[in-house]
Amino acid sequence: MHDAWPKDLAWALPEGxxxxxxxxxxxxxxxxxxxxxxxxxxxxxxxxxxxRLLRLLDELTRxxxxxRRRLALLEEVRPWVCRLLPxxxxxxxxxxxxxxxxxxxxxxxxxxxxxxxxRGYQQVAAALLASTPGPARRQAAATAVxxxxxxxGQRLWQYWLLYSLAEPGLWWRLHRLYATAEYQGLQxxxxxxxxxxxxxxxxxxxxxxxxxxxxxxxxQLRPAALVALYRAAGHWGRWLTLDAAAADGGFQVILDQxxxxxxxxxxxxxxxxxxxxxxxxxxxxxxxxxxxxxxxLLAHLRTVWSVPRDRQDARRPSEDRLTVVLGLNGAHACLxxxxxxxxxxxxxxxxxxxxxxxxxxxxxxxxxxRVGAVxxxxxxxxxxxxxxxxxxxxxxxxxGVRLGVRLLPADARPVRISHGYGDxxxxxxxLLPAAAGxxxxxxxxxxxxxxxxxxxxxxxxxxxxxxxxxGSAEACRYRLRWD
Numbered sequence: 001m002h003d004a005w006p007k008d009l010a011w012a013l014p015e016g017x018x019x020x021x022x023x024x025x026x027x028x029x030x031x032x033x034x035x036x037x038x039x040x041x042x043x044x045x046x047x048x049x050x051x052r053l054l055r056l057l058d059e060l061t062r063x064x065x066x067x068r069r070r071l072a073l074l075e076e077v078r079p080w081v082c083r084l085l086p087x088x089x090x091x092x093x094x095x096x097x098x099x100x101x102x103x104x105x106x107x108x109x110x111x112x113x114x115x116x117x118x119r120g121y122q123q124v125a126a127a128l129l130a131s132t133p134g135p136a137r138r139q140a141a142a143t144a145v146x147x148x149x150x151x152x153g154q155r156l157w158q159y160w161l162l163y164s165l166a167e168p169g170l171w172w173r174l175h176r177l178y179a180t181a182e183y184q185g186l187q188x189x190x191x192x193x194x195x196x197x198x199x200x201x202x203x204x205x206x207x208x209x210x211x212x213x214x215x216x217x218x219x220q221l222r223p224a225a226l227v228a229l230y231r232a233a234g235h236w237g238r239w240l241t242l243d244a245a246a247a248d249g250g251f252q253v254i255l256d257q258x259x260x261x262x263x264x265x266x267x268x269x270x271x272x273x274x275x276x277x278x279x280x281x282x283x284x285x286x287x288x289x290x291x292x293x294x295x296x297l298l299a300h301l302r303t304v305w306s307v308p309r310d311r312q313d314a315r316r317p318s319e320d321r322l323t324v325v326l327g328l329n330g331a332h333a334c335l336x337x338x339x340x341x342x343x344x345x346x347x348x349x350x351x352x353x354x355x356x357x358x359x360x361x362x363x364x365x366x367x368x369x370r371v372g373a374v375x376x377x378x379x380x381x382x383x384x385x386x387x388x389x390x391x392x393x394x395x396x397x398x399x400g401v402r403l404g405v406r407l408l409p410a411d412a413r414p415v416r417i418s419h420g421y422g423d424x425x426x427x428x429x430x431l432l433p434a435a436a437g438x439x440x441x442x443x444x445x446x447x448x449x450x451x452x453x454x455x456x457x458x459x460x461x462x463x464x465x466x467x468x469x470x471g472s473a474e475a476c477r478y479r480l481r482w483d
Contacts, residue, residue, distance in 0.1 A: 050109040057116040067127040098364040118151035142189040149206040160218040163394040172258040178207040208237035214260040219393035250276035277305035315351035325376040332428035334376035334386040336414040362400040372472020415457040438480040
């Protein structure tokens with residue numbers, strides 16, 4: 001493999017660009033002076049602090065200084081960037097898909113900070129690896145590459161949090177950094193990292209963390225679940241094995257392509273790395289007791305990591321115009337009163353099959369449009385039948401939001417349910433009849449497996465919610481055990 005891999009440092013920063021500098025405009029180029037300046041950043045104004053750090057990092061990549069001092073200065077600045085991250089993220093984590101201006105500015109600052117941080121560490125790594133390094137320089141190079149990978153991984157994570165496509169070239173840079181470290185034999189060197197679990201990491205750990213999150217279909221997760229997953233993947237990455245040999249199942253990445261992991265389907269050659277998540281999926285099954293991760297997230301991970309696969313049924317292109325009603329209550333109303341004029345929004349169908357469809361929601365979107373949201377789809381004509389589905393993934397587009405919808409069976413019908421023996425006011429729900437056993441789609445809040453309910457569908461019937469078979473933060477589907 002090593003002979004086949006290019007020995008250049010094509011991932012490093014290009015020559016040229018802005019004019020070099022001899023000093024910072026804001027702080028000292030000596031570590032004690034820089035440390036004192038960082039302590040003056042205003043904690044009450046994270047936007048201003050981020051702007052000052054960004055200016056400092058930009059100048060740091062242009063300073064004419066020794067490589068080791070550049071690394072020392074970066075190591076002083078990095079913890080402050082990581083400290084600002086949750087504060088800036090809080091401005092857009094729960095924001096609607098149509099980001100307000102202030103939230104958009106915070107998201108852009110996060111991206112710019114980690115991009116400039118990555119460039120600074122790449123600059124250090126390129127200088128250290130320009131000639132055959134000794135042990136001390138190898139350790140410093142491993143630290144620089146690990147930090148650069150972590151910063152680029154943080155950037156990719158921000159794209160997932162915002163349901164946006166990663167910029168072209170980002171995956172290629174991640175792969176190239178890892179491949180260069182592997183070629184140099186640096187990928188397994190342990191480096192101290194106060195921002196990592198256990199305060200230590202490696203090039204492998206930083207790279208594997210990103211691969212794990214990418215393989216978990218992050219576009220199907222809500223931001224809070226993505227935050228929990230990214231933190232957990234920092235622990236799990238060190239146990240992930242990357243193999244050159246093809247494996248039976250699992251995922252693969254091609255190190256000279258600008259794309260993330262995909263289900264393994266062939267031996268991709270010397271530049272392909274395979275990893276298997278099935279052991280991790282089995283470990284996440286646990287013993288049934290509550291754990292640190294939400295149960296809905298654990299169920300999602302066990303599904304996507306147990307049997308990685310692409311969608312098998314191709315969709316046919318479509319140009320249909322549709323109307324959309326969001327929410328379980330809205331979908332229930334559409335099925336219960338199909339001829340009634342509902343508060344519907346326009347959308348356009350891009351492709352479809354019997355199991356699902358792809359839509360584009362033009363313009364601004366409502367705050368309730370989230371992954372896992374229940375919706376009803378109808379034609380533009382009043383007589384067109386309604387079909388209920390669930391939002392499986394979201395992606396921002398220049399002209400709106402693209403969403404993938406999984407359609408529920410066409411015979412889903414609206415019912416109402418009460419706790420116990422009709423002890424509470426009836427709540428809208430959807431009954432999905434099936435030969436293998438009926439299931440019931442209910443609001444996530446207020447219902448759980450084992451609950452006794454009354455189903456109002458004609459004469460009232462007693463039932464119990466069985467095993468949860470699917471769910472999101474908005475609605476969950478349970479097997480129904482009739483009494």
